[in-house]
Amino acid sequence: MTTKNVNPNVSVDCVVFGFDNERLKVLLIEQKLSDKEKVQLALPGDLIIDDEGLDEAANRVLFEISGLSGIFLQQYRAFGDPDRVSDIKDLDWLKSYRSNPQARVITVAYMALVKMEDFSPEASSFAERVFWQDIEETPQLAFDHNKILFEALERLRDDFVNYKTGFELLPEKFTLGHIQRLYETILGKDLDKRNFRKKILKEKLVSPTNQKQTGVLHKPAVLYKLNHEKV
Amino acid sequence: MTTKNVNPNVSVDCVVFGFDNERLKVLLIEQKLSDKEKVQLALPGDLIIDDEGLDEAANRVLFEISGLSGIFLQQYRAFGDPDRVSDIKDLDWLKSYRSNPQARVITVAYMALVKMEDFSPEASSFAERVFWQDIEETPQLAFDHNKILFEALERLRDDFVNYKTGFELLPEKFTLGHIQRLYETILGKDLDKRNFRKKILKEKLVSPTNQKQTGVLHKPAVLYKLNHEKV
DNA sequence: CAAACTTAGTGTAAATTTTACACTTGCGAA
DNA sequence: TTCGCAAGTGTAAAATTTACACTAAGTTTG
Structure with a gap:
């Protein structure tokens, strides 16, 4: 109870669904681990900055990673298992301004649905590649991102059942x-x-x-x- | 972009609704500011600890503040306006293990519904008083807690409209x-x-x-x- | 140019669900 | 014994949901 706590890192992750009049896709990024040569797939996400709100952070991060902006991102929940990002020390993608690289990462998840033709994602900053992935063939993603994606899809469908959105x-x-x-x-x-x-x-x-x-x-x-x- | 960030404090807040076969109430606490003599009302909440998950934190915090346990707390969203807790330096209730007392506070909000007769809250730790407040007469609360409470109520009602809960x-x-x-x-x-x-x-x-x-x-x-x- | 292919477009009947509505019953209290 | 109170009960109309099959109008192909 008197332990000195290290404040957690807080990130936002964006689940951007894209529709191309045919299939439902999700925006993924490919990122490279620092020392090893392994690459991994993940949802676009990054640490928040001191003076920005969560919604603001989500929009900034999505823009910085993919070049996409003007997307309505809806927060749907936070994920905070203490070990949800366990190999954090290996990662290049936590930017230099992080203050506690060794600390856990809590993430706040956002969801959006866009028409793909309106948005052409372009990799920037630390992402090697940004692309639309068919939702039916989702690969293994980093950390708990498969879970984050799954819950986003559940929420998306909930929003659709009343036939008033989309x-x-x-x-x-x-x-x-x-x-x-x-x-x-x-x-x-x-x-x-x-x-x-x-x-x-x-x-x-x-x-x-x-x-x-x-x-x-x-x-x-x-x-x-x-x-x-x-x- | 190269600014050194200070990691945010992360807390959980619990909106515990109580039903007494008559009215809907919410569990509030009264806490005292450190130097001034002012007291304020708030939702039970506190900073999370390094190695615990968010759900775990919510249960611990609720127990530490009110003595209540065994309650199913459901997370419904995070609140993270950068200035949602602006007078944080004045507050006694951020426990001693916090690492960045001056940093912003992001909170993850949880909701529960219980029968009041099963739970007798008892003030402990830093709360002066813990009590059930009639939802129709909710007073002014600290920070953005009125907003947090309002959204919990919306969510609670959503869960009820299908007549399968409660x-x-x-x-x-x-x-x-x-x-x-x-x-x-x-x-x-x-x-x-x-x-x-x-x-x-x-x-x-x-x-x-x-x-x-x-x-x-x-x-x-x-x-x-x-x-x-x-x- | 005829046949084949593809999606557009249309109506109805049955079943189910939702809504509105008013009186009698059984108990304790006065 | 009467009064106050919530329990308990049925029906008809309206609205919603569901299942279901054929013709129309273009393009392509042989």
Whole structure:
């Protein structure tokens, strides 16, 4: 009880889901361990700085690592097992301004969902490589990042079950089929076409334009747009 | 970018809701500032220790401050505005083992719901007083604790809307009226008696016993019990 | 140019869930 | 014995959810 504590390092980790009208992906980085030559995959994340809030830190870190900005990151929980980052001394990626390189790392996890076409991640600072990874084929990640990712996905699906979010991922003009594929992708299951359309149209969040798809190898669909005042 | 950071203090705060078959309360503590004579009200919380996990820390801290243990605490988010605890230097309650008394404090918030009759909080360590405060009359709290409490309440209600939680708050034998009052208390609104009973009974989480209430000044109600295999 | 392929688009009936609503019952207290 | 109080009970209407199959309109292929 009178032990002198060393304050923990505090980091933020960002689980950025990307949708490409087809598959759900997650933004990963490849980082190199300092002395050994091993590389490992991880979620973008880094230590916070003294005078910034957590939300602010998440946005900064994501930008510094991947070049992405303007993304709405939602915090969903903190992870703080004392040994969740055990081989911390081996790591290059804890930046030079850390004050206690030997101390544990507590991380605050953030989640976002974006359309991939709007964002082209570019590796910078200590990341060797930044890329979109298909969610169905997630590899082994560093530390407890697989767990952090899994919980983010659970939260993402929770947010989708009420059918009121996710439209922001669609292009300006989109078809009802696009929305349905979005929902099927996120929820990981098939939905009945007629029932889905009924439900979406009842919400009145989208309206038809007088345009149709072109250049598709099937009957062209009516294009819809968002009712911005409602979203 | 090359600034030497001071690692933040990390604390846990516990929002323990208590139900007394009547009202919803929250566990608060009264603590004294060091030099001045002012006292302030706050949620039970304290810094974490090096080698403990966050969940572990929450349980320890709650026990040390209030004597309560065996409570299921659920983490719901971290709060980390850089100036959320601005007058930290004035505070006695940051224990002696803190390493950076001048640094910011990031807190990880936990929530629990218990039946008050099972727990008799007793002030210990640095708390002057520990008590149950009616949720409808929450006073001004220290730091951002009003915000932390508000978000806990939102989360609590979210957990209740699916009608599948909260039974653990009831005595061993209880009436349907008790459950309804519990739900009305948590949700903060009245529910239709007949519809509520229909719904609860359909869930099949409770079964009637062959006993009835005694000593009540009205028609005695049938007592129910939990179907433990389902809860 | 006909056939094949692909997704768009559409309606209904049954089942389930939700909502609104009012009176009688049994106990203790006065 | 009457009064106050919460227990206990049923139904109809409305809303929501679910299951289900064919035609339409383009493009590509042979």
